[in-house]
Amino acid sequence: MRFAYVNSNLVESEPGLQGLCPGCGQPVIARCGTERISHWAHRQAKRCDSWWEPETEWHRTWKSNYPLAWQEKFLPDPNTGEKHMADIYASDGLIIEFQHSHIKPEERVARERFYRTMVWVVDGTRLERDYPRFLKGKSAFKKKSKPRVFISEFPDECFPSAWLKSSVPVIFDFKGIQFGEQPENELDNLYCLFPNKDILDSLVVELPRRAFINMTNAGEWLSRIGRFMDELAEEEEKHKKQVAEQQRRQANLIFQSMITHERRRRF
Ligand SMILES: [Zn+2]
Numbered sequence: 001m002r003f004a005y006v007n008s009n010l011v012e013s014e015p016g017l018q019g020l021c022p023g024c025g026q027p028v029i030a031r032c033g034t035e036r037i038s039h040w041a042h043r044q045a046k047r048c049d050s051w052w053e054p055e056t057e058w059h060r061t062w063k064s065n066y067p068l069a070w071q072e073k074f075l076p077d078p079n080t081g082e083k084h085m086a087d088i089y090a091s092d093g094l095i096i097e098f099q100h101s102h103i104k105p106e107e108r109v110a111r112e113r114f115y116r117t118m119v120w121v122v123d124g125t126r127l128e129r130d131y132p133r134f135l136k137g138k139s140a141f142k143k144k145s146k147p148r149v150f151i152s153e154f155p156d157e158c159f160p161s162a163w164l165k166s167s168v169p170v171i172f173d174f175k176g177i178q179f180g181e182q183p184e185n186e187l188d189n190l191y192c193l194f195p196n197k198d199i200l201d202s203l204v205v206e207l208p209r210r211a212f213i214n215m216t217n218a219g220e221w222l223s224r225i226g227r228f229m230d231e232l233a234e235e236e237e238k239h240k241k242q243v244a245e246q247q248r249r250q251a252n253l254i255f256q257s258m259i260t261h262e263r264r265r266r267f
Pocket of ligand 1: 022023024026042047048
């Protein structure tokens with residue numbers, strides 16, 4: 001946890017400080033060692049959020065892109081009575097969860113059910129093979145009519161399997177912790193995998209990191225994604241109609257030539 005209450009103010013951990021957890025109100029102590037990023041830890045081993053994972057520099061860097069008031073929001077779970085800490089709770093109701101460690105499928109499903117209007121931002125550098133695999137898969141992406149929009153015919157050959165069945169968009173960040181702005185760097189692009197029931201032919205959108213950060217900071221993610229999906233559906237519909245029309249014309253031509261042929265044969 002990055003913040004805890006000290007004298008009724010939410011503050012970051014500092015050596016020697018004691019505070020209260022904003023989720024459960026239990027005492028927490030500042031842990032400011034050298035091995036892990038400075039954080040607040042519950043005094044008792046039991047944590048109030050069962051979905052907790054140790055924070056890394058990568059988490060912190062991502063969270064720092066957003067207003068403090070949006071970070072680490074505790075939301076009550078009416079089913080279990082537990083509270084869960086959303087990494088970012090944006091002004092449009094979007095929840096952003098930054099995931100570095102491996103996640104069990106049942107926990108992924110539970111979190112998606114609980115947060116609903118969410119996106120995952122996944123650290124694509126967790127396993128060494130993840131990025132080379134992605135690059136190989138990416139070279140086979142098929143372009144759609146819009147720029148930076150692709151179809152991945154076999155996303156299972158491209159993205160880590162834990163995320164393929166996600167019911168919400170999953171954004172892969174292959175940059176990891178490499179500081180410094182390198183605008184031309186390919187790693188500055190994020191790749192958003194859209195949910196797909198049958199997994200094959202999944203929609204993938206390339207998204208410059210800055211664009212994602214700006215869009216979510218402006219509270220525009222949910223509305224922009226909604227519009228984008230509507231446009232794609234419209235396009236798909238138009239394409240289907242064109243194909244049907246083409247088939248109709250072709251059938252007509254074949255029919256005409258058959259009639260002509262038949263007439264020639266008779267006379
Ligand atoms: Zn707590």
